[in-house]
Amino acid sequence: MTATKLPGSELDLASQVIELVHRLAGPAASAEATVTRANLALTRFANSFIHQNVGEAHLTVRLRLHVAGRTVASSGSFGTPDGLRALVERTLTAVRLGPLDPAWPGLTPPTPIPPGAPLDAATAYAEPDERADRVRAFVAAADGLETAGYCRTTHRSSAFANSAGHSVWGETTEAAMDGIARTDVSDGVARLAADRLADLDGSVLGTRAAGRARAATNPVELPPGRYEVVLEPAAVADLLQNLSSYGFNGKRHNEGQSFAEPGTTQFDPMVTLVDDPLDRSGPPFDVEGTRRAALTLVDAGVTGAVAHDRRSAALAGTTSTGHAAPGGAAWGPVPRNLRLTATSSPAVRQPESGDTRTGTVVDPDTAALLAGVRRGLLVSDLWYTRVLDPKSLVITGLTRNGVWLVEEGVVTRAVRDLRFTESYPRALGPGAVLGVGHTLARQPDRVDGVWWEAPALRLAGWNFTGGASG
Structure with a gap:
């Protein structure tokens, strides 16, 4: 994939939108324009063969207007003068018909913003064969097991301008791989997200997925109950995602629908x-x-903050933490790059080959956490999680991609999938965390640019309420 733009061209378009608003609506209109150019590429494989390689490049222009006490946002995929004018005219028509917006927080004033991290051009303009090399390595490492998954690369360049005279531009890259290996009766998964495609090793991930699949054969069924658990990073990612959406969301906190109590x-x-x-x-x-x-949300167990955009911050009597997103007026500001750590020391982020003692290909941190478990469960992944009580964040869901019984610090056998019902804040509450690893694994989200980074966790208890069938 090759570059199709000049650096800063998105900022030119954003400025043109603001100029059009001033020309058509006058200086009393408050306007924000965001222009994003995205190059997205995906190499997908199934049955151990690449069956699809897709790439798309698109431009999105988003305009938010506040006129006469009313606010409306709209967007489109065009960059021509006629297209930009149509967007402005359409949004002006809509804002005149919109409801009054007494909570309008005003525009961000001109503010110096340092540039982001340097762009990795090799990832931004990666060719299909570079992603295919990772897939080939994943399939080969699975050593005959059926495999499926994807390898993706993304490059986004964005610009912002508003009628208060503020403007800024930046660009990002991301690479991610998510693959599964299957036996006739079990499966194992390995995922990783990174800023650079060079940091994704298909062989390491394929070895890990295949090892998990082979170790998950002949599972036994355990009765429901409260078990000590070691959650691997993929499972911890589900905790982080739900804590972010429901707990550290400034809008929900303002409405009294969040568990978060800063200073507690x-x-x-x-x-x-x-x-x-x-x-x-x-x-x-x-x-x-x-x-x-x-933004530190929790510091050594103490809740310190929630995320805010300008709207939720104004209602809370504070300032925005930089978490505004499209649709934020409805959904609220959500942290989307959350990391859980036990210390501030640097951590290794690439999965390790594992401890063969357990037979499940776990990283050294996970093996160390298992060593302290007298009887409990090792859980690879959580899915199909649904919120039962947003305030206390009680969630029900299922395990998947491998569960194992741990006895006297050693994995003894695979276990059938289990349903759970658990309050995520309670599971991480004071005295409930028995161990936190130091090896962080960055888990990709369905949306590029969103990630959850965590080590394995050893928790004192997790409430399993039944098997996968009920």
Whole structure:
């Protein structure tokens, strides 16, 4: 894939939109324009063969207008003068018909914003054969097991401008691989997201997925109950995603629908949660043009903050934390680059080949956590999770891709999938976390640019309520 733009061309388009608003609506109109050019590429495989390679390049222009006390946002995929004018005219028509918006927070004033991380050009313009090399390595490492999954690369360049005179531009890249290996009766999975395609090793991931699949054969059924667990990073990612959406969401907090109580010890002292979009190549600003920076949500067990956009921040009497997103007026600001750590020391982020003692190909941290378990479960992954009570964040869902019984620190046999019902904050509460690994694995989301990074966790209890069938 080759570049199709000149650096900063998105900023020119955003500025043109603001000029059109001033020309058609006058200086009293408040306007924000965000222009994003995305190059997305995906190599998908199934039955151990690549069956699809797709790539798309598209431009999205988003305009938010506030006129006479009313606010409306609209978007389109065009960059011609006629297209931009049509977008502005359509949005002006809509805003005149919209409801009054007494909570309008105003525009972000001109603010210096440092550039984001340097772009990895090799990832931004990766060719299909480079993704195919990772797939080939994954399939070969599975050593005869049936495999399926994808390898993707993305490159986004975005610009923001508003009628207060604020403007900024930046670009990001991401690479991700998600693959599964299957026996006739079991499966195993391996996932990883990174800023650079070079950091994805298909052989390492394929070995891991195949090892898990072979170790998951001949599962036994266990009775429901409360078990000590070691959750691997893929399972922890589900905790982070739900904690972000429902707990650290400033809109939900303002409405009294969040468990979060800043200044209170709500988590075990071993837990620290930081939303850090700029740790890698995240964009340095949000869709309101507010600077993004690391935000510590939990510091050694103490809830410290929730995420805000300008609207939720104004209602809370504080300032935006740079978490505005399209649709935020309805859904609220959500941390989307959340990392869980036990310490601030650097951590290795690439999965390791594992501890053969357990037969499940776990990384060294997971093996160390298992060593302290007298009788419990090792859980690879959670899925189909649904919120039963948003306030206390009680969630029900299923395990998948491997569950194992642990006895006296050793994995003894595979277990059939289980249904659980658990309060995520309670599971991570004071005294509930018995161990936190140091090897972080960055888990990709369905949406590029969103990721969850965590080590394995050893928890004192997890409430399993039945088998996968009920």
